[in-house]
Amino acid sequence: MQSIRDLKPNFSGPPPSSMAPGPDAYLQGNIRMTLEDPELWKTFHGIGTEMIITKPGRRMFPHCKVNLSGLIPCAKYILLVDMVPEDGFRYKWNKEKWEVAGKAEPQPPCRTYLHPDSPAPGSHWMKQSVSFLKLKLTNNTLDQHGHIILHSMHRYHPRFHIVQADDLFSVRWSVFQTFTFPETSFTAVTAYQNTKITKLKIDHNPFAKGFRDEGTNKKRRATKNPACLEKRSRMSDMNRDSEEDSPPDFCRSSYEGYDGEEGDLPKRKEGDDVKEERYSPWAADREHSARTESPAGADPRDMYNAEQLVPAPASYQPYRFHEYGKSPSPSSSIGSSNSGSGRSSFESRVPDVATVPDHDSSKPRTHEVGPSACGPQHLPAPQDYSGVLNVTMTQAGKPGVIGHHIYSPYGAEQPLGQWSGPGPAQYPPPHHLAADYTTQAVHHGYHHGNMAEWSQYPLFSYSCW
């Protein structure tokens, strides 16, 4: 048996072979997603990216930014991001490199970040690069601001989901396409360990410019300027108020997704590594990743999230499963069959989805233009669903390795009124929508807790513990 020490990976070196440049933009079906600024990401990845996660929530840097193509211009899509553990280990920074420090801690409530523009037509997503600038990370498991909760000293990577759905309510019946970019993996930290990363971030991050000068990094505690303190306290009061009484920063920004100046998208060469998956994000039994950067031995990722790297399915139709909400389907019967038994187990229950109405209907949004000017969309014939349904229906609890995934209807334990009557107090800040993955609640001790308050319902239920 290998000792933990024997398993230690070294993230300070170049990317492992599995991270070697592959197809940068993965084309499957028609949808293509490319990572913006891959060179920057690779630079960070080569050193061993660290992301600060602190209690209030911090942004990622580099930011997650992607370009999309191949979407149906008229069809509406929802974009989501979640973080999945790289492996089942906790790390420590020792002698200029990361090494395994032990087994990973139980996973915190898993959340999914919903892009604030969702849902939007494919043309909208393809128009410009899509950035997840406002995605924030935190290590506070009780976080109520919708930030994605991570453990420090653990490794994660973001996963991007594209769902064709007219609205958040129909996400359940929609097919997911999931993309991951290996170079976006990072170690969550509360304080930077690798000085190279610190330097790199400061060099690339405009907000850190103030720390470039040697002289500005000296003791700051000494300065107790009363005026400043007063100002600060005023500001923090305001911030606190705004956080408590209203949605956080997403209300401030008029939008987040698009950078106006970035009209010409960077050319993509077919050389980088990106993985695209079409499968159930919550599939409990997925194929092992071929990634080799994790410590050897049994793929520890299985413990958290056996991410599947799916070969391109032969064919794919962007099915829409709106109709299933109206006419019961086999999959819907799964959900309803759970009624009365409380929250069903991961094996048999269907995923809950966090759906939140737009909080600010007064704010004009390009995708809220009523009936699509593109005309009616041609939906596939119902019989086309069968294959997908079979997938969902296969082994209970083991959605298995699939090419598509269909959301099943609401779990029986989910109060339907939650979705049909969007009372303002019921919903979380929409732009920061995050869904707690509480599928494993019964096993892990996570419970909905404040979920009623924040409406952070499970969206994907990959293995959490």
Add this chain to the structure above:
DNA sequence: TCTGCTTACACGTTTGAATCGG
């Protein structure tokens, strides 16, 4: 003692309201 986390801090950037001029 060591390691990791929290928090206060200063400062540059971003944002949006207010103002001005045509």
Add this chain to the structure above:
DNA sequence: ACCGATTCAAACGTGTAAGCAG
């Protein structure tokens, strides 16, 4: 009245370092 440019202060985001906790 409208529109665009400019100004300015508030708000945000950042890494650092001190202090704390286990």
